[in-house]
């Protein structure tokens with residue numbers, strides 16, 4: 001089978017990382033074309049990897065007959081047009097989150113893809129490919145903790161780029177916990193509230209940081225998230241899942257830590273930690289924390305592309321659902337009131 005010929009559109013931090021990933025660590029794929037709003041940037045990167053062409057206009061890169069599939073790592077506002085071009089060309093695309101930057105255009109993309117009868121879009125919610133998140137998901141599937149009841153999440157960044165505002169904490173950072181909630185519990189989020197404690201003096205002027213988000217899901221589960229993006233410390237992403245019969249936490253550099261009723265002494269309220277100690281390293285950024293997850297994400301996507309299958313990772317619907325929750329969360333942030341998430345039903349779009 002020939003390698004999949006990939007165009008990478010947008011070669012900034014994330015795009016350049018994917019170029020190295022595809023070139024050095026992905027089987028069955030080759031970077032054929034690079035494209036960026038600043039072609040010089042693409043030229044410089046192309047010179048370091050060799051064997052690929054630079055195409056100035058991203059839409060030409062997508063339509064290029066020498067390209068089988070596209071990695072979109074341009075900024076969110078560029079995604080709508082570029083995704084539409086991928087659908088028009090019938091090419092699979094791995095689109096970094098967000099799908100698009102608003103709910104209406106996200107829904108349009110869902111409808112457009114559904115009308116083709118093929119799943120071409122994967123959204124870059126890489127946590128679904130992280131080993132620890134996969135372990136949490138399997139624990140739920142195995143019923144080890146009975147039914148899951150709630151989750152507590154922490155999402156801390158040492159710093160954010162210039163221009164990052166309060167709503168971007170929702171749309172750029174909290175969006176990952178939105179997807180984690182939907183992934184773990186397999187149901188939609190129905191309400192969202194944002195609580196704003198006293199702001200960190202180290203946050204840029206006007207940026208409301210930290211934020212505490214509270215989600216309620218269709219079946220009444222609760223998820224709370226501390227999103228704090230200017231800690232000045234390190235990159236910390238933790239999720240603790242609490243079920244009827246026990247709990248488990250990931251993100252402590254200890255692997256998954258489980259607490260459950262002692263099977264021997266069950267009934268006496270006894271609990272034991274199955275593994276782990278406190279302490280360990282904290283990753284400096286998402287590149288280290290989720291490097292393995294990005295590798296798996298891209299490899300599985302490439303495998304699906306080569307088989308000619310529908311992509312099987314998080315798709316356009318997941319991107320739309322995340323956009324709908326984030327829109328409600330931004331309103332919740334602005335008003336201080338809990339908000340209902342407004343979404344169309346999936347069943348109303350055949351093929352979505």
Ligand SMILES: NC(=O)c1ccc[n+]([C@@H]2O[C@H](COP(=O)([O-])OP(=O)(O)OC[C@H]3O[C@@H](n4cnc5c(N)ncnc54)[C@H](O)[C@@H]3O)[C@@H](O)[C@H]2O)c1
Nearest residue numbers: 010011012013014015036037058073074076078096097098
């Ligand atoms: N999954 C994750 O953990 C993760 C992490 C970081 C960023 N992201 C996402 O990746 C995308 C890129 O983020 P980044 O941090 O690499 O940003 P970046 O600013 O470092 O890179 C973006 C690149 O796109 C180029 N560009 C701008 N407009 C363009 C256009 N219309 N067409 C093509 N190229 C264009 C820029 O010149 C730049 O080189 C965003 O959607 C972001 O949300 C995801």
Ligand SMILES: O[C@H]1[C@H](O)[C@@H](O)[C@H](O)[C@@H](O)[C@H]1O
Nearest residue numbers: 157160172173174176229286
């Ligand atoms: O764009 C990044 C990226 O999505 C990271 O995974 C997230 O942890 C950061 O908060 C966000 O700014």
